[in-house]
Structures are given as structure tokens and as C-alpha cells.
Amino acid sequence: xxxxxxxxxxxxxxxxxxxxxxxxxxxxxxxxxxxxxxxxxxxxxxxxxxxxxxxxxxxxxxxxxxxxxxxxxxxxxxxxxxxxxxxxxxxxxxxxxxxxxxxxxxxxxxxxxxxxxxxxxxxxxxxxxxxxxxxxxxxxxxxxxxxxxxxxxxxxxxxxxxxxxxxxxxxxxxxxxxxxxxxxxxxxxxxxxxxxxxxxx
Amino acid sequence: xxxxxxxxxxxxxxxxxxxxxxxxxxxxxxxxxxxxxxxxxxxxxxxxxxxxxxxxxxxxxxxxxxxxxxxxxxxxxxxxxxxxxxxxxxxxxxxxxxxxxxxxxxxxxxxxxxxxxxxxxxxxxxxxxxxxxxxxxxxxxxxxxxxxxxxxxxxx
Numbered sequence: 001x002x003x004x005x006x007x008x009x010x011x012x013x014x015x016x017x018x019x020x021x022x023x024x025x026x027x028x029x030x031x032x033x034x035x036x037x038x039x040x041x042x043x044x045x046x047x048x049x050x051x052x053x054x055x056x057x058x059x060x061x062x063x064x065x066x067x068x069x070x071x072x073x074x075x076x077x078x079x080x081x082x083x084x085x086x087x088x089x090x091x092x093x094x095x096x097x098x099x100x101x102x103x104x105x106x107x108x109x110x111x112x113x114x115x116x117x118x119x120x121x122x123x124x125x126x127x128x129x130x131x132x133x134x135x136x137x138x139x140x141x142x143x144x145x146x147x148x149x150x151x152x153x154x155x156x157x158x159x160x161x162x163x164x165x166x167x168x169x170x171x172x173x174x175x176x177x178x179x180x181x182x183x184x185x186x187x188x189x190x191x192x193x194x195x196x197x198x199x200x201x
Numbered sequence: 202x203x204x205x206x207x208x209x210x211x212x213x214x215x216x217x218x219x220x221x222x223x224x225x226x227x228x229x230x231x232x233x234x235x236x237x238x239x240x241x242x243x244x245x246x247x248x249x250x251x252x253x254x255x256x257x258x259x260x261x262x263x264x265x266x267x268x269x270x271x272x273x274x275x276x277x278x279x280x281x282x283x284x285x286x287x288x289x290x291x292x293x294x295x296x297x298x299x300x301x302x303x304x305x306x307x308x309x310x311x312x313x314x315x316x317x318x319x320x321x322x323x324x325x326x327x328x329x330x331x332x333x334x335x336x337x338x339x340x341x342x343x344x345x346x347x348x349x350x351x352x353x354x355x356x357x
Contacts, residue, residue, distance in 0.1 A: 038273070043265065043269070047261045050261060050264055051255075060259070060264070064271070072272060072276060131251070131254065134248075134250065134251040135251045135254050157253055178213070181213065182213050185216075189241070189245070
């Protein structure tokens, strides 16, 4: 008689199926060096995290670097995550801060002034360029906002987080986050007011 | 609160996905009466489109794989790179256990990207004889142990 055991089964005591575990358990295990838990956590959250980072800054390769860094920082600070289900908002906040820092560094590295806006005396040749113009204007305005406002807007629009998730990420109440969002939207619109006036003239 | 301010509040709620049907109706009425609100709404739609714009990228599975590899390389406690060959050693009391055959050992297993494809075949086993097995894996070029397990026991 012969029996064949898959290696996974054979090593059943050492390897474990982590797919049904919650994020907090995965994070704790991954921070202890459990590869399978780390892999499950990464597989679960990397696509959404990359989406956030791609929107927060426009360099896909840099997004991958920042995603790695965000995961490593999360693993290093695993003991500070208390609430089950709050992992992604927490990770998103770490990633967004990294993206903001990276943009700041990149600006400092550039020689000469950064053009705050695309030339406005040329009409955009097609809708794609018009959209790119909108994006450049909005991003430039976003960078001029207070960090608190920039953070809540980034988590909402880049990370597609709900108000509840943002509240969990920033450690404030949902009411406070709604107020911040409202103020942030107004501030952003105020920053863009001259541009809107120019394009509608 | 002025009608315009109320309209702005309702627009905020809509952005947050928290607008009730009655509030949606209220917004519709305000929109008709407040041209200023229509202008602000159009500006906001433009801002939100810009904020939510996607960057065209490679398939996310490739990018995710690169991120996982990057984390594995940099995370203390995980192997610095995937092992190219894993060997298994049986340090054990095989007395009376018959013959254990290990084969199909491992093309290029990666700790983070998949389980090793080895299979253990057991032939001519004697029932109820415990076999103590210790498994170790090495990264072949550097002979560096990558993920040892504690000794454990198999009972057939």
C-alpha cells in the first residue's frame, strides 16, 4: 500500500490556512515573521492600497515602493492596532503620509520653480488634456491646503474610504470628520476659485 | 442656514454617499431655485472627477507580486530572497517504520509566492509506529537555513 501526502498536509503543524483570519490576527502573525500570514495580508490589501497611492501621486513605480514601505511600517507598528476591521484605514493613512512626504521630497529635488499650473493660454487639444489640466490644478490646490484637510480629502477620494473608516484611521469622531471634510472641500474650492473664474470667462 | 449653505451641506452628504431620498429631493428643489448652487455643484463634480482619476497601469496582479517580493526582501524574519532549492532532512528514529521516499524536490519554491511542490510518498509502512521528522530548508547557494520547523512526529 502506498500513501501520498501533499507537503502542505505533511507540514500541517507548521503551515496554516490564514485566509479566514481577520486582518488584526494576520498582522500580528506577520509581524512575528509568519510568511503565509504576511502573504495573505498583502494579497488582501495591495490592490486597494496601490489604487490609493496611484491617485495620491501619479508615478505607478513609486506607488509600489510606497506600498512596500507602508506595509513594513504597519508590521513594525502592529502592536498599536487595536480595532479589528480598522487595518486598511490605518494602513491607508500611513501610505498617504508617505505619498505626501515623497511628493514634498521630489519637489525639493527639482531645480528651479515648479510650474503651479499648465499654460492656460493654449486651448487643450482634446478632452484628455483638459482632464489632465483639471488634475494638475486640483493637485496643486490640494497641496496648498492644511495637512488635516489634505489628509481627510486624500483618504476619502484617493482611498475611497467611508467617513467611518476615515474616523477610525485618524482617531476622531465621525461628526468631527464630516466637519473636517466640509471645511476641506470649501478650502479646496476657494483655492481653485481664480482658476474656475479664468476658465469660465 | 441660508438655502445655499444647506445646498452645500447636501452636496457634501452626497459626496460621502450619505444622502437620504428625502434629502436628494430637497437638493433637487434647491438646485432649481439657486443658480449659484448649480455652479458650485458643477465645479465640485469637476474637482471630484480629477481627484478620483485613475492612472493607467499594468495588471494589479503583477504589481501586487512585486510589492509582496519587496516586502519579503525587506522584512526581518522572512528570507532575504526566495530559496532556489529546498532540501529536507529526516533526523529521526526510523526503526521499524519501513521506507520513506522523498522525491520531486522542489523546482523554485518561494516562501511568499507559493508552497513548495514536493510530495512525500510513504511505502511499506508499519502501522502505529511513530516517526520523528525534522524538516529544514536551505537557500541552496548560500546554504542558509530559511524556515526550519520544530521536530514533530508522524504516526501512520
